[in-house]
Amino acid sequence: MSMQKKAGLEEKPTVHRIRIILTSRNVKNLEKVCADLIEGAKKQKLKVKGPVRMPTKFLNITTRKTPCGEGSKTWDRFEMRIHKRVIDLHSSSDVVKEITSISIEPGVEVEVTIAQ
Numbered sequence: 001m002s003m004q005k006k007a008g009l010e011e012k013p014t015v016h017r018i019r020i021i022l023t024s025r026n027v028k029n030l031e032k033v034c035a036d037l038i039e040g041a042k043k044q045k046l047k048v049k050g051p052v053r054m055p056t057k058f059l060n061i062t063t064r065k066t067p068c069g070e071g072s073k074t075w076d077r078f079e080m081r082i083h084k085r086v087i088d089l090h091s092s093s094d095v096v097k098e099i100t101s102i103s104i105e106p107g108v109e110v111e112v113t114i115a116q
Contacts, residue, residue: 029105050087
């Protein structure tokens with residue numbers, strides 16, 4: 001009896017914890033993609049946590065202006081900021097494929113990890 005399926009019952013799809021990590025140098029594009037993902041998840045009536053704003057990474061490079069090293073010692077300072085957002089979903093993996101099929105802005109990287 002345990003090996004056979006009962007006539008009236010259906011198997012529920014397994015619910016996974018899905019973490020979506022978004023990184024970008026442009027905050028406006030990043031926030032737009034976050035809003036689109038959360039809006040799609042709420043339309044599917046999923047449990048959503050986020051976006052959690054992670055600390056911004058500051059990458060600094062200080063270099064001399066002169067190529068040969070002669071002249072006055074003047075320096076250029078360059079900085080790149082990398083912003084990160086984390087979104088957690090509780091759903092089946094099929095639904096996540098539908099949600100993440102939205103158009104993603106240029107310069108935004110998406111990383112999806114699925115946990116039990």
